Amino acid sequence: MIERRIPIKVMDAVNKVLTFSKQGESEIIPLRESYSRFLAEDLVADHPVPPFDRSPYDGFAIKAESSATARADNPIEYEIIDEIGAGSVSEYTLGEFEAIRIMTGAQIPTGCNAIVMLELTTVYERNGKMYMSIKRPFKSGDNLSLKGEDTRQGEILVKRGTYITPGIVALLATFGYEKVTVVKKPTLGIIATGSELLEVGEELIPGKIRNSNSYMIEAQAIRSGAKPEYIGKLADHLDECYEAIKRSIEKVDYLITTGGVSVGDYDYLPEIYNRLGATILFNKVAMRPGSVTTVAEYNGKLLFGLSGNPSACYVGFELFVRPIIRSYVHSSKPHLQKAVAVLGKDFLKPNPFTRFVRGHLTFTDGKLYATPVGLDKSNVVSSLAEANVFIVLPGGTRGYKEGDLVDILLLEDQTGSDTSWAESFK
Amino acid sequence: MIERRIPIKVMDAVNKVLTFSKQGESEIIPLRESYSRFLAEDLVADHPVPPFDRSPYDGFAIKAESSATARADNPIEYEIIDEIGAGSVSEYTLGEFEAIRIMTGAQIPTGCNAIVMLELTTVYERNGKMYMSIKRPFKSGDNLSLKGEDTRQGEILVKRGTYITPGIVALLATFGYEKVTVVKKPTLGIIATGSELLEVGEELIPGKIRNSNSYMIEAQAIRSGAKPEYIGKLADHLDECYEAIKRSIEKVDYLITTGGVSVGDYDYLPEIYNRLGATILFNKVAMRPGSVTTVAEYNGKLLFGLSGNPSACYVGFELFVRPIIRSYVHSSKPHLQKAVAVLGKDFLKPNPFTRFVRGHLTFTDGKLYATPVGLDKSNVVSSLAEANVFIVLPGGTRGYKEGDLVDILLLEDQTGSDTSWAESFK
Numbered sequence: 140m141i142e143r144r145i146p147i148k149v150m151d152a153v154n155k156v157l158t159f160s161k162q163g164e165s166e167i168i169p170l171r172e173s174y175s176r177f178l179a180e181d182l183v184a185d186h187p188v189p190p191f192d193r194s195p196y197d198g199f200a201i202k203a204e205s206s207a208t209a210r211a212d213n214p215i216e217y218e219i220i221d222e223i224g225a226g227s228v229s230e231y232t233l234g235e236f237e238a239i240r241i242m243t244g245a246q247i248p249t250g251c252n253a254i255v256m257l258e259l260t261t262v263y264e265r266n267g268k269m270y271m272s273i274k275r276p277f278k279s280g281d282n283l284s285l286k287g288e289d290t291r292q293g294e295i296l297v298k299r300g301t302y303i304t305p306g307i308v309a310l311l312a313t314f315g316y317e318k319v320t321v322v323k324k325p326t327l328g329i330i331a332t333g334s335e336l337l338e339v340g341e342e343l344i345p346g347k348i349r350n351s352n353s354y355m356i357e358a359q360a361i362r363s364g365a366k367p368e369y370i371g372k373l374a375d376h377l378d379e380c381y382e383a384i385k386r387s388i389e390k391v392d393y394l395i396t397t398g399g400v401s402v403g404d405y406d407y408l409p410e411i412y413n414r415l416g417a418t419i420l421f422n423k424v425a426m427r428p429g430s431v432t433t434v435a436e437y438n439g440k441l442l443f444g445l446s447g448n449p450s451a452c453y454v455g456f457e458l459f460v461r462p463i464i465r466s467y468v469h470s471s472k473p474h475l476q477k478a479v480a481v482l483g484k485d486f487l488k489p490n491p492f493t494r495f496v497r498g499h500l501t502f503t504d505g506k507l508y509a510t511p512v513g514l515d516k517s518n519v520v521s522s523l524a525e526a527n528v529f530i531v532l533p534g535g536t537r538g539y540k541e542g543d544l545v546d547i548l549l550l551e552d553q554t555g556s557d558t559s560w561a562e563s564f565k
Numbered sequence: 566m567i568e569r570r571i572p573i574k575v576m577d578a579v580n581k582v583l584t585f586s587k588q589g590e591s592e593i594i595p596l597r598e599s600y601s602r603f604l605a606e607d608l609v610a611d612h613p614v615p616p617f618d619r620s621p622y623d624g625f626a627i628k629a630e631s632s633a634t635a636r637a638d639n640p641i642e643y644e645i646i647d648e649i650g651a652g653s654v655s656e657y658t659l660g661e662f663e664a665i666r667i668m669t670g671a672q673i674p675t676g677c678n679a680i681v682m683l684e685l686t687t688v689y690e691r692n693g694k695m696y697m698s699i700k701r702p703f704k705s706g707d708n709l710s711l712k713g714e715d716t717r718q719g720e721i722l723v724k725r726g727t728y729i730t731p732g733i734v735a736l737l738a739t740f741g742y743e744k745v746t747v748v749k750k751p752t753l754g755i756i757a758t759g760s761e762l763l764e765v766g767e768e769l770i771p772g773k774i775r776n777s778n779s780y781m782i783e784a785q786a787i788r789s790g791a792k793p794e795y796i797g798k799l800a801d802h803l804d805e806c807y808e809a810i811k812r813s814i815e816k817v818d819y820l821i822t823t824g825g826v827s828v829g830d831y832d833y834l835p836e837i838y839n840r841l842g843a844t845i846l847f848n849k850v851a852m853r854p855g856s857v858t859t860v861a862e863y864n865g866k867l868l869f870g871l872s873g874n875p876s877a878c879y880v881g882f883e884l885f886v887r888p889i890i891r892s893y894v895h896s897s898k899p900h901l902q903k904a905v906a907v908l909g910k911d912f913l914k915p916n917p918f919t920r921f922v923r924g925h926l927t928f929t930d931g932k933l934y935a936t937p938v939g940l941d942k943s944n945v946v947s948s949l950a951e952a953n954v955f956i957v958l959p960g961g962t963r964g965y966k967e968g969d970l971v972d973i974l975l976l977e978d979q980t981g982s983d984t985s986w987a988e989s990f991k
Binding site for chain 2: 343
């Protein structure tokens, strides 16, 4: 009657899930829509940068040799024979003591090997001709941006699987990516179960709570790079839940349920996995909160049975669902970024199992400080508002003191980590 | 002919811009769409959490006093008189040596003052009645989640102006926010100027480059919380640029132009500001890159004249446009988050003006390390791909060595900073 489950280590659970990772297909979208998506192809330079020798300043193009004797008391004079706006090319070949007025970014004219900044020149007219003079010498190569000095043609600048930032958008534009090949977002079906759940718009009544998990997961899904599809909220009725889950699996890439995975008499998910003939990867993880997190596989698709408890649900998503989504979008760093931080406040409770404490990360004097937020009961919702890290306290440890070094996982971060975060933990 | 501009300090420039900050109006959107928006109203608890005394575990509700003598060799027996699923309420009042089976999250029945976890009990049947027994005593209050212990009714949980994370979405759902009052996104018009600019889809030809700035700014705008509206790409023709800018200002909250703000002969923005009768806040900032960044005010609206150079354009946006957008969305921390980091690599160039070096931030052993990326010429586009911080090297300083502590500004961060970042710099 009372099922005894064997908890597995967090790291083993994460690795079991990842054995089912797959990479999503790509789709081609306009450059303008590419921000915050994931590249499905390497970003390759289609031309050298700069594409030609060009001027980094407004000024004058000269032959450096002719300036060798220029001094404050011996200005050298140049006749201004042409001017080049950005985007234009001069027809002239520069001779000795000739200068061409040149704008920032314009192509260096033939014969030029140095640029003199405008502010170092004196410009004047004489007999209907324009001249400029300088009072210091220049060397060959001074103030030239040379073709390819930034980037060679054919160079891979950004690897596939990378999150597209504004800087990468600039690169895509520079290299002619009018359309960008990105990874299709995986669809993530979401079903909230529990007879105690009210709609958000409903008045609270005794014994009931509002459904917050499905909205929270939708936001977590978007943050991780997936497309959430809310399927519905179901009461604890076995047949109804079974039918809804069976129907939904076909339509999505991954299916998340919340609630119903514990060993309570109304926890129907174990029976549903059984009826489906799904393979349970694990149904108990040696962690707090979220020990009842269950993951099953059915016809090659993963069913994530997250706890109905909001904090446990949140943790379950970030540890198990996020890396699967990031693998899907070809990321080589699917896990939450890990770091070490100074604990900002005592956390004296012992940790029979690995504990994920919601914390707030701050930076002071070059160091990371992570401070637990809220009371850290697993039913405490309000601490989720301030949390931007999990503080990871390994199982089998006693309490931690302010000032101790602790492992953390960053929640609001697109960088990620390549190795399973758990590997670094004791 | 050659205009001599007086550079102002970065901090003074930022503060001048912020004197024109205004807070945007609010709009009401469905909860489901609220992730990554900014709250226009405080988030207030409409009920205490927990809303009633409830069980944090699956188990049995008992009167603790009756368990006082329970020992391994003296189990105490309870008759199971009812069971309560989550969302249900028991009609019974618990008596001595009576137990009610209770599920996680369910309301504590009358008379109960402790919860016994299921795994600490033995359940059996005798003469058609169900019993459970326990082998250790419980105290009054054991394993109860008490009404309001997390959150009191009426408590402000999140302040207006806060970026809505998945955790805040969960809170909004919990407290009945079916609709959320968020700040309308400001519209940001974007005009790229420069005769050298090609469309992204065009083949490169000598003297020309593709327009990357407007796409980059669109992504920066989205990241900062604004709604970009690309108006177009214009050649360096004074009348055409003037007309386009004049027409566009009315339609957007803020207008950004790129290019044309230098002192080159084809830099028409100064003349356009003049024709409009706009007030120039500054047209030279003591910083690299981006010294030509110009901001003007026209009929209460800000015109941001960013450099046409991609890196300078990027910096200009983050320093001057971002805080205006974040103020608009009611944020009390409009500036980029600042921190101190260990310099990961020598940067030996002297800094006559405050320099914003693109850097990559990593965390090692509890410390922040910021390493310059790319060559840091202001025309280097590729370094933008890796940069997630600016390393700020104050004007008037010599080079910096690996291991020195430096100020940094975080680019991929939603936290922000409340004081003008510049105030902390020497």
